Amino acid sequence: MNITQKVNDAPLVYEVVSQTRGVQQSDFDDGVEDPIDSEEVYELIRNINDPEHPLTLEQLHVTNREHIYVDDCSNRVLIEFTPTIPHCSMATLIGLCIRVRLLRSLPERFKVDIRIREGSHQSESQVNKQLNDKERVAAALENTYLLDVVNQCLATAA
Amino acid sequence: MDIDASEGSSVAAWQCVDVIDNAHKRTVRSVAFEPTQGRTLATASFDGTTAIWEKGDETYECVATLEGHDNEAKCVAWAASGQLLATCGRDKSVWIWESNGEGDFDCVSVLMEHTQDVKMVLWHPKQELLVSFSYDDTIRVWREDDDDWVSAATITGHKSTVWGGAFSPQGDYLASVSDDRTVRVWTQHTAGNAAAAGSDDGFYYRPDTTYKCVAVVPDSVHTRAIYSVSWASSPPTSGDAGGSSTALADLGYLATGCGDNSLRVFGVARQAEESTSGDLDVVLVCTQENAHGLSDINCVQWNPVYPGWLATSGDDGIIRIWHLDAMT
Numbered sequence: 001m002n003i004t005q006k007v008n009d010a011p012l013v014y015e016v017v018s019q020t021r022g023v024q025q026s027d028f029d030d031g032v033e034d035p036i037d038s039e040e041v042y043e044l045i046r047n048i049n050d051p052e053h054p055l056t057l058e059q060l061h062v063t064n065r066e067h068i069y070v071d072d073c074s075n076r077v078l079i080e081f082t083p084t085i086p087h088c089s090m091a092t093l094i095g096l097c098i099r100v101r102l103l104r105s106l107p108e109r110f111k112v113d114i115r116i117r118e119g120s121h122q123s124e125s126q127v128n129k130q131l132n133d134k135e136r137v138a139a140a141l142e143n144t145y146l147l148d149v150v151n152q153c154l155a156t157a158a
Numbered sequence: 159m160d161i162d163a164s165e166g167s168s169v170a171a172w173q174c175v176d177v178i179d180n181a182h183k184r185t186v187r188s189v190a191f192e193p194t195q196g197r198t199l200a201t202a203s204f205d206g207t208t209a210i211w212e213k214g215d216e217t218y219e220c221v222a223t224l225e226g227h228d229n230e231a232k233c234v235a236w237a238a239s240g241q242l243l244a245t246c247g248r249d250k251s252v253w254i255w256e257s258n259g260e261g262d263f264d265c266v267s268v269l270m271e272h273t274q275d276v277k278m279v280l281w282h283p284k285q286e287l288l289v290s291f292s293y294d295d296t297i298r299v300w301r302e303d304d305d306d307w308v309s310a311a312t313i314t315g316h317k318s319t320v321w322g323g324a325f326s327p328q329g330d331y332l333a334s335v336s337d338d339r340t341v342r343v344w345t346q347h348t349a350g351n352a353a354a355a356g357s358d359d360g361f362y363y364r365p366d367t368t369y370k371c372v373a374v375v376p377d378s379v380h381t382r383a384i385y386s387v388s389w390a391s392s393p394p395t396s397g398d399a400g401g402s403s404t405a406l407a408d409l410g411y412l413a414t415g416c417g418d419n420s421l422r423v424f425g426v427a428r429q430a431e432e433s434t435s436g437d438l439d440v441v442l443v444c445t446q447e448n449a450h451g452l453s454d455i456n457c458v459q460w461n462p463v464y465p466g467w468l469a470t471s472g473d474d475g476i477i478r479i480w481h482l483d484a485m486t
Contacts, residue, residue, distance in 0.1 A: 108452065108453070109452040129293070129318070139204050139248070142184050142204060
């Protein structure tokens, strides 16, 4: 991205805490289906790059394990993300990156809702509305420039 | 597009008879056949244009391109007369075009009163009255006044994007569906009764026309955004068997397509004579879960001629034709 003045010049950077899941007997059994859980969804989005800084959403605490809610049986995923500052103009773009990442990685059966963590952004309802309007998202992703920006942010998440 | 006939059905499979390749530069979002002759097709695209196609000997030819929207056009609709066309889009505007008799269209009006993306436009089945549904959570009604188009009413009440709507077959009621997971039914009522209308959601007072809400399907029924609704009349009663069902649905049937993967049909009826509110009863008659597998249903449309037949489309990329036995 070519911006001379960053929205947030000095973000707080957090240490990444690595959590490994214990290995179970059922992991070796191909007949047992592994339900998708919040840990798996977190793995998909933690390394998405911030649009402005060479840092991941995890390092900036934009995405947090505790704010991912998955119900595999009813095919629902809810992700709450926390922009670094309340007037962050990158919020919609970050939300879009999360959505694209999941669109490309999760089984189609999932209905995904993406919201800004309540109280963390001054325009959260406007941003939430756009991020959860599938027609708006589809039209936005037909914009090649925007798609390039999203793909750049996702390059580290693969 | 191939459509599969239901297994064991005696109904023949649907055949794709034509494809218009490269019709637009981006997603084709809405298509509509001209209602009087059925030989002209309008297509609205995310590329901002609306193309008009005429059926020639071999295939469809583009006879006009209507430009004007700043960005994605989202819907195109023909008035019943076939003389007027309406389009709408993300630029918050509604455009009205008039046929000039030579295959081309002149822009008659650009209506800029919605404050957000306009998702759908819909003409009244009989009058030259236009309705638009928007991301700004409102529905607007437009009419012609002295050679210009003006806003006749703003209908409020939905709590989120209004995705679309449908008129009752006689045109006396309007149903709307929304991201707020409700279906609402509205009707016009005379300005003199504005004070008596009671409910504080439903209309802005204008000297001209007001609308009030006469039914709401609560947000507990549909569990995700509702994208489409269609309204069919009750089929003509054939003997005694039909009698009891039409009493329950004397105003017909609403079908809804929802993001929770279900297709639902509701019977609409006037309330018992004791009720003077004019309110309607909208009762769930049937639910088809996973009508398009685990995919959203984006559009539902009753067959305008044959009762009980319904077409639906979904995020699974498939068009399905349904038949509702209870209705014939």
